[in-house]
Amino acid sequence: MDWVSIIPPFIAIVIVFWKKEVIMALLMAVLSAEALILFTTGADSILLSPITSIERVVDVATSAGNTRILLFSVLVGALLAYIRDSGGVTATVDWLTRRGVAKSRRQVGGLTMLTGIVVFIESNLSVLTAGIFARGLFDKFGMSRARLAYLIDSTSAPICILILLNGWGAFVLGMLDTYELPASSASILWGSVFFNFYAIIALLIAAYTVFADKVHGPMAKAEQQLDSTQQQLSAAEATKPSYMVVPILTMVVSMVGFMLWTGNGVLSQGSGSKSVLYATILATAVAYLMLVFSKRFTHHEAVDIGFKGMGELLPLVTIVLLSLTLGSSLKILGTGVFVAGIVGEYLPLFLIVPMLFLAGAIMSFTTGTSWGTFAILIPIGVPLIQQLGLPPSLVIGAILGGGVFGDHCSPISDTTAVSSIASGCDLLEHVRTQMPYALVGGGITLVLYVITSLIMVG
Numbered sequence: 001m002d003w004v005s006i007i008p009p010f011i012a013i014v015i016v017f018w019k020k021e022v023i024m025a026l027l028m029a030v031l032s033a034e035a036l037i038l039f040t041t042g043a044d045s046i047l048l049s050p051i052t053s054i055e056r057v058v059d060v061a062t063s064a065g066n067t068r069i070l071l072f073s074v075l076v077g078a079l080l081a082y083i084r085d086s087g088g089v090t091a092t093v094d095w096l097t098r099r100g101v102a103k104s105r106r107q108v109g110g111l112t113m114l115t116g117i118v119v120f121i122e123s124n125l126s127v128l129t130a131g132i133f134a135r136g137l138f139d140k141f142g143m144s145r146a147r148l149a150y151l152i153d154s155t156s157a158p159i160c161i162l163i164l165l166n167g168w169g170a171f172v173l174g175m176l177d178t179y180e181l182p183a184s185s186a187s188i189l190w191g192s193v194f195f196n197f198y199a200i201i202a203l204l205i206a207a208y209t210v211f212a213d214k215v216h217g218p219m220a221k222a223e224q225q226l227d228s229t230q231q232q233l234s235a236a237e238a239t240k241p242s243y244m245v246v247p248i249l250t251m252v253v254s255m256v257g258f259m260l261w262t263g264n265g266v267l268s269q270g271s272g273s274k275s276v277l278y279a280t281i282l283a284t285a286v287a288y289l290m291l292v293f294s295k296r297f298t299h300h301e302a303v304d305i306g307f308k309g310m311g312e313l314l315p316l317v318t319i320v321l322l323s324l325t326l327g328s329s330l331k332i333l334g335t336g337v338f339v340a341g342i343v344g345e346y347l348p349l350f351l352i353v354p355m356l357f358l359a360g361a362i363m364s365f366t367t368g369t370s371w372g373t374f375a376i377l378i379p380i381g382v383p384l385i386q387q388l389g390l391p392p393s394l395v396i397g398a399i400l401g402g403g404v405f406g407d408h409c410s411p412i413s414d415t416t417a418v419s420s421i422a423s424g425c426d427l428l429e430h431v432r433t434q435m436p437y438a439l440v441g442g443g444i445t446l447v448l449y450v451i452t453s454l455i456m457v458g
Contacts (some may be wrong), residue, residue, distance in 0.1 A: 005335040008033035022372035035330035068273040069174035081309025082287035088243025091134035108137045116155035126156035126427040131422025145425035146222035146433040153419035154206040158199035170276040195397030198445040219433040251283035260375035323375030350453035360402020370403035409438035
């Protein structure tokens with residue numbers, strides 16, 4: 001396959017930048033890829049591409065690993081709904097406040113970061129928990145809501161992509177499992193943590209802001225004005241911290257246990273798709289039983305809450321399904337092999353990884369989605385690993401870091417919007433005050449990838 005094999009991902013990228021719509025971009029990319037497959041195989045008519053696209057989706061869904069990822073993506077919505085509507089988040093915040101552990105500006109900032117880190121299972125849940133918890137404390141110690149918005153935003157997405165015992169980890173594992181790689185998908189993914197320079201640097205800059213108690217640029221002006229827009233965020237009435245803590249601990253601990261079990265005692269050899277599905281089902285069952293046995297909710301009410309939560313994540317599930325489908329089509333077209341040949345011929349090897357990070361950062365910032373960035377770049381990046389012998393974890397780390405850049409600071413990212421609401425800070429003020437920090441982190445990251453590539457790739 002020649003240059004036409006890059007048309008589908010090009011269409012996806014153009015539509016993503018133009019319409020800011022990932023689902024439409026992936027759908028059009030799949031249709032164009034199937035039309036090209038029909039054309040190159042000498043089929044009677046490329047008008048059959050909608051039919052072959054449907055069959056490609058069915059084929060992808062029949063894969064056991066892909067089905068597990070799709071089931072997880074649906075079920076995690078129910079789990080998050082149970083945690084939210086049970087009042088467990090509010091109760092946990094109240095309990096921490098009563099303990100009196102926040103006695104200075106540094107302690108308040110550190111406790112806010114710690115809260116975001118502990119709730120690493122989902123980025124929006126992380127910022128909501130930390131934001132609701134710290135609002136009053138930031139006001140008490142004379143710190144702006146813009147600082148709070150930056151702190152929770154700079155903690156949630158980076159920590160979620162570093163710990164990876166969550167939806168992001170399962171999604172990437174599912175995509176990597178469809179390729180033949182020099183090591184197991186789990187070991188490559190865990191190895192990428194050490195090469196995810198942007199996420200690490202973002203956390204370090206946030207920690208500097210906390211422990212040095214200093215802010216710079218537009219953030220410093222916001223700190224002087226202390227005139228953030230106050231917004232109210234409704235939360236379920238506090239019940240018991242256990243409604244939040246127990247399900248989350250169940251998922252985290254059981255996922256590690258299932259990884260060991262499926263890997264015959266070796267964590268890195270475990271099946272990520274199986275483990276995260278089993279752990280999510282177990283955690284969701286625990287959360288459901290806690291609601292029902294509390295007698296605050298009937299069985300029917302709990303079921304309604306669960307299905308409502310699942311419905312909230314249907315767009316995400318659609319992205320997951322279409323991204324897996326696009327990856328399957330591109331493998332048949334040989335897009336990755338063609339791109340690898342072009343890159344290997346015209347671009348020095350040591351610049352490939354920095355360019356992947358930069359492409360991911362621009363794409364995710366423009367679209368506000370890390371999931372869509374992963375969906376488009378991983379099917380391009382993995383063949384580069386296969387064809388050019390690039391370090392797998394370094395390539396994946398650069399792609400994931402680039403995706404998180406946009407999720408962290410894009411004005412159209414859901415995490416950015418939720419951070420501003422949770423903290424009571426105006427969205428545009430949040431973006432304006434956070435942008436210098438994100439750009440500094442991105443610039444340092446780009447330099448580090450060039451240096452690391454020179455050392456590891458040559």
